[in-house]
Amino acid sequence: MTSAGQPIHADILIHDAMVLTMDEERRFFENGSVAVSGDEILEVGPSEELKGKYRASRTIDGRNKILMPGLVNVHTHAPMTIYRGAADDLPLKEWLYDHIFPLEAVFTSKIENLKAGMRLAIAEMLLSGTTMFKDMYYFTDELASVVAETGMRATLSEGVFDNPTPSNAGGDKTLDYIDGAIQNWQHHPLVRQGVAAHAAYTVSPGLIVKAKELARRHDTMLSIHLSENQWEVDTIREMYGATPVKHLENLGVLDRQTLAVHCVILSDEDINSLAGSNTGVAHSPQCNMKLANGAAPVPELLKRGVHVGVGTDGVASNNDLDMFDEIRSMSLLHKLTSNSTTVISAKEAVEMATITGAKAIGYDDRIGSLEEGKKADMILINLGKPHSKPLYNVYSSLVYSLRGSDVEMVIVNGEVLVEQRQLQRMDLSAVYEDIERIAHEISAFQRRKQAR
Ligand SMILES: [Zn+2]
The missing domain is CATH 3.20.20.140 (Metal-dependent hydrolases)
Known part of the structure; x- marks a missing residue:
């Protein structure tokens, strides 16, 4: 809330997630939220604080998910x-x-x-x-x-x-x-x-x-x-x-x-x-x-x-x-x-x-952690699969049992690029078509080379 008690506008509020910030103190919120405005992170903190403080155009339920930097x-x-x-x-x-x-x-x-x-x-x-x-x-x-x-x-x-x-x-x-x-x-x-x-x-x-x-x-x-x-x-x-x-x-x-x-x-x-x-x-x-x-x-x-x-x-x-x-x-x-x-x-x-x-790579002033003022580059990881349960230590899970395919949502510069594991901006079938054609040419080239 502002001093007048009015909620602050955010474009996106992801709430009730396990938030791994990777900030200087490596803060981890068991039940955390991140508010985003435009391409930037407005605030990272406990859900109980942020849910009352912000009114967002879009709210995303982060329950049973890890939210961390991309x-x-x-x-x-x-x-x-x-x-x-x-x-x-x-x-x-x-x-x-x-x-x-x-x-x-x-x-x-x-x-x-x-x-x-x-x-x-x-x-x-x-x-x-x-x-x-x-x-x-x-x-x-x-x-x-x-x-x-x-x-x-x-x-x-x-x-x-x-x-x-x-x-x-x-x-x-x-x-x-x-x-x-x-x-x-x-x-x-x-x-x-x-x-x-x-x-x-x-x-x-x-x-x-x-x-x-x-x-x-x-x-x-x-x-x-x-x-x-x-x-x-x-x-x-x-x-x-x-x-x-x-x-x-x-x-x-x-x-x-x-x-x-x-x-x-x-x-x-x-x-x-x-x-x-x-x-x-x-x-x-x-x-x-x-x-x-x-x-x-x-x-x-x-x-x-x-x-x-x-x-x-x-x-x-x-x-x-x-x-x-x-x-x-x-x-x-x-x-x-x-x-x-x-x-x-x-x-x-x-x-x-x-x-x-x-x-x-000299990008730590913009990305690499979830912190106020940094660019909103973040990923939401689904913990609803057998290999992700139980979770005792977030780092252990991330490194030793979770997989890239567990990433459910991806936000870059404040824009949702992946939702429910679907690319929002790219036509994957067109990409596959091009790749299959090129692979066909490469295979033919390799066969000719081998025959020589
Ligand atoms: Zn190389």
């Missing part, structure tokens, strides 16, 4: 959904050079394929509770329109290589393209552009520095695959006489506006460099396992204060975009490899998928 996928290659399952169980180099690169040479250069792949990825992410993703791929200026149409939040980062890519001539030409893309999208409420240097073995030192300068000029992030496996570490040491992390530190590109993706093989000194420079880290445990690259020293990175977010990576190496699946794998992987049941607790895993992930 999940943040800090690293993926969304349009690669068109290659899901096209090449698996192969040695890394054979997988990349004999399968993925030849497929990309033919199919990634066609923008319509990528648009379909992007739509499929967004549908999959929304339906499993992700409300923000940071992408690294091609044609980001054009694909941003596709993302904007869906109502999803994202940063798209065009990949820079020394060599030409499916979308650009490479080098400075790609940087010019990114410069334009950043300016085209800098005022959009949901979709932004970043800069991506693919990796230190595909991008020369001079170009990495230029890519970082471009990112700095526009106050955006540079993403780079870094220290993904032993082969990369050996290669960079041979080329530049340093570890991949040290190499980037020598180039002066490590800071809080850089996102280092993978960081599987790290020396103690590397960890110091990442921590000392406030560089964000994207951890993709399922990809690291599937490509047999190893387990990143995530417990140690967290201990040293590094912001480590979780990314599914592209589905060619995962093969899905379900963040629930990813954090469960993560938690189990680190327990196994460190021979300790206490590392990556369920609470830490949820933090990494929400507020810590938002910190890693």
